[in-house]
Amino acid sequence: MGKNGIRSVAELAGVSIGTVSKILNPSSSANIRVSAETREKVLAAVKKLDYRPSYGAKLLRGESTRTIGFAISMPKDHNVAYLSSYTFRLLNGIGHEASMKGYQVLLLNGVDYRCFMNIKRVDALIMINFALSSNPEQEQMREMFELFNERHYPYVVINREPGEEKMPKIPLIRVDNASGMRQVADFIVRKGYSTVGFVGELTSNPQQHHLDRCRFLAEYLAGTPCRLLPGAVLNGSGGGIPDVPRVGRYSHDEGRVALRYLMEKKCVPRCLVCGDDDIAMGVLKAAIEAGIRVPEELAVIGFDDDQNTDYLNPALTTVHQPLEEFGRLAVDYVLAKMEEPEKLIELVIEPKLIERESA
Incomplete structure (x- = not known):
């Protein structure tokens, strides 16, 4: 130079x-x-x-970096860096929309992003929510969001429930979990599956999304001929339910371990609903290994609509989240927030059940 x-x-x-x-x-x-x-x-x-x-001089002058931060934080109990297809799909939407608007995307890791916003290392911030049933960083996150709101920083959180963990008002783009599980329950009733189970994360601190989806499923199946078997609901660990270490955010192993556990307990239901597609893929793998016919003997339903689910054998019935659209909407919001500091959104996106051969 x-x-x-x-x-x-x-x-x-x-x-x-x-x-x-x-x-x-x-x-x-x-x-x-x-x-x-x-x-x-x-x-x-x-x-x-x-x-x-000089990039450093630009930062000191407080000029725009034309950069949007995408936070892919890994909580402390995650032992490896891992990007699931869920994250990649969001990134595809964010990256395309940012590029169209003349911005670049910077991947960020950690829990507290105040420094990136304070020094304008990024002009805006998009975060994914992976709330656990017990959040060890709750107080740190609360302080961060309060600062962001006080200074009108442009940020948005994807798939966080409103009022979660006594947090301040937060701009949200989220899937309607209740609607997704209502569609699943209606499908199960229509198919006439007499007994139903649910597999979430097999860990002592599972994701809140999985707990919510299981709760909604139970509510919508109540009073129908299709019974949610208490012994076939695996959402967490302990009490004889094995603990599967997390690999990044999700693990196929949870599905394999869950089905084997249900087989040992002789409590395999007619239909297994899974908290996400990775878990459902693990269930399908274990079923093949055990000689269980899908869907003739066991119906399997996922959630998210991973890009590979249509290529499985059998193809996976699942709930589609338009994650690429979430990414596009997130970019549009934070850029609008730069022009309208008081702007605050809560977008609730309707998912759609995709019926395929696994159920």
Whole structure:
């Protein structure tokens, strides 16, 4: 990189330092008011002097970085970095929309993102919610959200329930879990599956989403001929239910372990609903290994609609979340928030049951 600074560029082009700064800052509204002739002179001087703007100086001046942070935080009880297809689908939507709007995406890890926003390392922040039934970082997260709200930072959380964990008001884009499980329950009743089970995370601290989905399923099956078997509800661990270590956010092993456990207990239901597609894939694998015919002997239903579910044999019946659309909506919101500091959203997206061969 050349040793010449912005002053040298301005002198060579015969313009002010401010004009050079405007031309080299694509996010500046003043950029478009510079004449083509002046722009050409400045860019020629930049090329001749091999000048490159200092990113650190831009941060100190508080200028836009044209960057949106995407938080893929891993709680402390997760022992490896892992991006599920769920996260990739969100990232696809975020990345495409950000690119269309002239922004780039920076992946962030951790729990507390105040520093990234305070120094404007990113202009906005999109977070995925993976609330656990017991959140060890609750107080830290509460303080972070309170600061974000106080300073009107542009941020949004995907798939977080409103009022969760006594948090302040948070901008949300979320799936309607109740609607998704109502569709599943209606499907089960229509199919006439007499007994039903649920498999969530086999861990002492499972995701709240799985607990909620199981609760909604029980509510919608109540009073129907289809009975949710208490012994076939595996949502957590302990009491004889094995604990499966997390691998990232999800694990196929939970489905395999769950079905084997139910077989040992002679409590395999006619239909197994799973908290997510990874668990459902594990159930399908275990069923094949055990010689259980799907769906003739065991119906399996997932949640999320992983991009691979249609290519399984049998293809997986599941609840589709439009995660790419979640990503697009998240980018649109945080960019709008930059222009309207008081803007606050709660978007509830309707999922859709996708009927395939596994149920």
